[in-house]
Amino acid sequence: MDRIKLSRELSSIENGETEGLVGEGPIIAITGPPGIGKSCLIDKILFELAPKMKVAVLAVDPTSPVSGGALLGDRIRFNVLDDNERAESIYIRSIATRSSGGSIPLIVQDLSSHLLAHDFDLVIIETVGAGQSEIRCAAVAERIIVVEGPARGDSIQAEKAGLLELADLIIVNKSDLEGSEKVFNDLTISLTLSDDPPNIVRTSALSGEGVKEVANLMLNLEARESSSRARARQKLLMAHESKIVTNPKFELILDRISQEGLSIQDALRELDE
Amino acid sequence: MGGRQRIVIAKPGLDGHDRGAKVVARALRDGGHEVIYTGLRRTPSQIVRTIIDEDARFVGLSSLSGAHSHLFPKICELLREAGLNDVVVFGGGIIPEDDKKELFSAGVRAIFGPGTTSAEILQFVDEASDRNCGVGSEDDWRWGV
Numbered sequence: 001m002d003r004i005k006l007s008r009e010l011s012s013i014e015n016g017e018t019e020g021l022v023g024e025g026p027i028i029a030i031t032g033p034p035g036i037g038k039s040c041l042i043d044k045i046l047f048e049l050a051p052k053m054k055v056a057v058l059a060v061d062p063t064s065p066v067s068g069g070a071l072l073g074d075r076i077r078f079n080v081l082d083d084n085e086r087a088e089s090i091y092i093r094s095i096a097t098r099s100s101g102g103s104i105p106l107i108v109q110d111l112s113s114h115l116l117a118h119d120f121d122l123v124i125i126e127t128v129g130a131g132q133s134e135i136r137c138a139a140v141a142e143r144i145i146v147v148e149g150p151a152r153g154d155s156i157q158a159e160k161a162g163l164l165e166l167a168d169l170i171i172v173n174k175s176d177l178e179g180s181e182k183v184f185n186d187l188t189i190s191l192t193l194s195d196d197p198p199n200i201v202r203t204s205a206l207s208g209e210g211v212k213e214v215a216n217l218m219l220n221l222e223a224r225e226s227s228s229r230a231r232a233r234q235k236l237l238m239a240h241e242s243k244i245v246t247n248p249k250f251e252l253i254l255d256r257i258s259q260e261g262l263s264i265q266d267a268l269r270e271l272d273e
Numbered sequence: 274m275g276g277r278q279r280i281v282i283a284k285p286g287l288d289g290h291d292r293g294a295k296v297v298a299r300a301l302r303d304g305g306h307e308v309i310y311t312g313l314r315r316t317p318s319q320i321v322r323t324i325i326d327e328d329a330r331f332v333g334l335s336s337l338s339g340a341h342s343h344l345f346p347k348i349c350e351l352l353r354e355a356g357l358n359d360v361v362v363f364g365g366g367i368i369p370e371d372d373k374k375e376l377f378s379a380g381v382r383a384i385f386g387p388g389t390t391s392a393e394i395l396q397f398v399d400e401a402s403d404r405n406c407g408v409g410s411e412d413d414w415r416w417g418v
Contacts, residue, residue: 004355004357007325007326007328008328010328011279063307064302064303067303067304067305068277068305069277069302069303069304069305069306069308070302070308071299071302071310072307072308072310072327073309073310075310075312075323076311081319081322082319087322091326093326093327093328094327
C-alpha cells in the first residue's frame with residue numbers, strides 16, 4: 001500500500017478537488033457521547049481484527065465554529081499502531097467536521113468508498129462525541145454501533161427516543177466501573193419492548209472484556225430493517241444541508257445575517273436563487 | 274496567505290512536559306488550522322507515520338528533555354527517506370542557542386523558545402506555506418535568523 005499516495009488522494013477528495021474511487025464494503029459508524037471510550041474501544045477492536053483484515057478508521061472531531069480550525073485528538077488513543085505487524089494493515093485518519101453541522105461530514109462517505117476501493121475490508125467511522133438526537137451518522141454509515149456507559153443518568157434515559165433506536169449494536173463500555181451493570185440492565189429491559197432489538201454487549205476497553213465478542217459481531221453486523229426509512233431521511237437532510245453550506249454565497253450570507261441583520265427567511269430565499 | 278494547513282504537533286522521546294505543545298496546538302487551532310496531536314513519548318518513526326497517514330504539511334516538534342539534537346535531525350532524515358520532502362519542520366521547547374545552527378542545517382525551519390507569541394507561530398506557518406521550504410528543499414530560509 002502506498003500510504004503517502006493514499007493520504008494525498010484522501011485530502012484532495014476532502015477538499016473537493018477530485019472525486020474518489022467507488023468501492024463496496026462494510027462501513028460502520030461508532031457513535032456515543034464524548035469521553036465514553038469510543039477511541040479506546042476501537043483501538044482494542046483493531047487488535048482483534050488486524051492483521052487478518054485491512055481496516056481503515058476515520059476519526060471525526062469537531063471544527064471550531066469560530067476559527068474554522070480543529071484539534072484532532074483521537075489518534076493518541078490508538079496503541080495498536082505501536083504493534084508493527086498490525087499497524088501495516090491499519091490506516092487511521094483524523095477528519096475535522098469543517099462546514100458540516102453533524103457528527104460526521106458528508107464527505108466521509110466518499111472517503112470511505114475510496115478506502116474500500118483500495119482493498120480495505122472494513123471502514124470504521126468514529127463520530128464526534130454525540131448526544132441523544134445526533135443521528136446524522138445514519139446518512140453515512142449503513143450500520144451503527146452506539147456506545148453507552150455508566151453514570152449517564154437514570155433508567156428513563158434508556159427509554160428516550162433518538163440515537164439508541166437506530167443502533168444495530170449497543171455497547172455498554174467501562175464495564176469495570178460501578179454502575180455499568182445497571183445501565184446494561186436498564187437498556188436490556190428497554191430493548192425487549194422493540195420489535196427487532198439489536199444485540200447489546202458489555203465491554204471494557206481497560207480489561208478487554210467483551211471486545212472479542214464485539215469484533216465478531218461487527219463482522220456480521222446487519223442493518224435493522226425498521227430503521228431504513230429513518231436512514232433515508234437522514235441522507236436526504238444531510239444532502240440538503242450540504243447543498244446549502246457548499247453554496248458559494250453561504251459565507252457571505254452568514255456575514256450579512258450576523259452583521260447587517262439579514263433575516264433568515266430572506267437568507268434562505270437568496271440561497272435558493 | 275497560506276490558508277488552512279494540517280499540522281502535526283509531536284512530542285518525541287522520553288519527555289513528559291506537554292503544556293507547551295498543547296498551548297501551541299491550541300493557538301494553531303484558534304488560527305484556523307487542523308492540528309493533530311500525537312500524545313507523549315513518540316518515536317521518530319511513529320511521528321513520521323502519523324504525518325503520512327494524516328497528510329500533514331507541517332510538523333511541530335516539542336522537546337524539553339535535552340534530546341532535541343538527536344531526535345529532531347532523525348525525524349528530518351526519516352521524512353526525506355520517506356519522500357516527504359515538502360513537509361515543513363519546526364521545533365520548540367528548551368533549545369540552547371548553541372544547538373540551533375545544527376538543527377537548522379538538519380532541515381528545521383524555525384525554533385520557538387519560551388516567550389514566543391502565538392501570533393508569531395501563526396505568521397511563520399503562513400509564510401512557510403507560501404514558500405518551498407520543506408525538509409528536502411534547498412531553500413536556506415530560516416525563521417528569525
